[in-house]
Amino acid sequence: MKSWLLAAAMVVATGSFGWADGLYWVVGNRATNSCDIVTRNPVIVGDIWFADGPYKSRDDARLARSSIRVCPKDDSAAE
Template sequence: MMKSLFIKSLLLAALTSIGATACFARWPEYSGYWVVGNYATRKCEIVTSNPVIDGVVIWFSSGPYKSLDDAKLARTTIRECPPEPAASPASN
C-alpha cells in the first residue's frame, strides 16, 4: 500500500515537472520586440508585447525580435515602414 502511494506521488511529481517545463519552454515566444504598422500614427512602431492585428489601428506585425537593435534593423527592411527622420547634427 505504501509503495503504491509512493509511486503515485512520484508519478504526479514527474508529470507536474514536465508540464512546467513545457510551459516555460514556450515563454521566449511571447517575449521580445515587435515592429507594428500603426494606422493612427502612420508610423512603424516597436512594441514589447505581442500585438493584436485588428486591421483598424494595427495593420501588420513582424517579430518577435530578441533585442531592440534587431527590431530597429528589421524596421529598416520592411517596405511599408517609412524611413525614420535623421537626427539633426548638434550645432557648435
C-alpha cells in the first residue's frame, strides 16, 4: 500500500513539473517601453510593472498582448 502511495505521489509531482513547460506570460517592461513575451513566471519588480498569463502557446500570448491597452500597438520587436 505504501509503495502505491509513493508511486502516485511521484506521478503527480512529475506531472506538475511537466505542466509548467511551454507556458508564456506577457510582461510590461518600463525600460524598453514595450510588452514582452517571456517563458518564465515573471517577478513584478523594478522595470517589470505588470504580468498577464500564463498562456499555453506563443500565439495565445501574442493575441493577449494585442488586446492589452497599455501595450504599444507596434510591438513586434519585443519577442
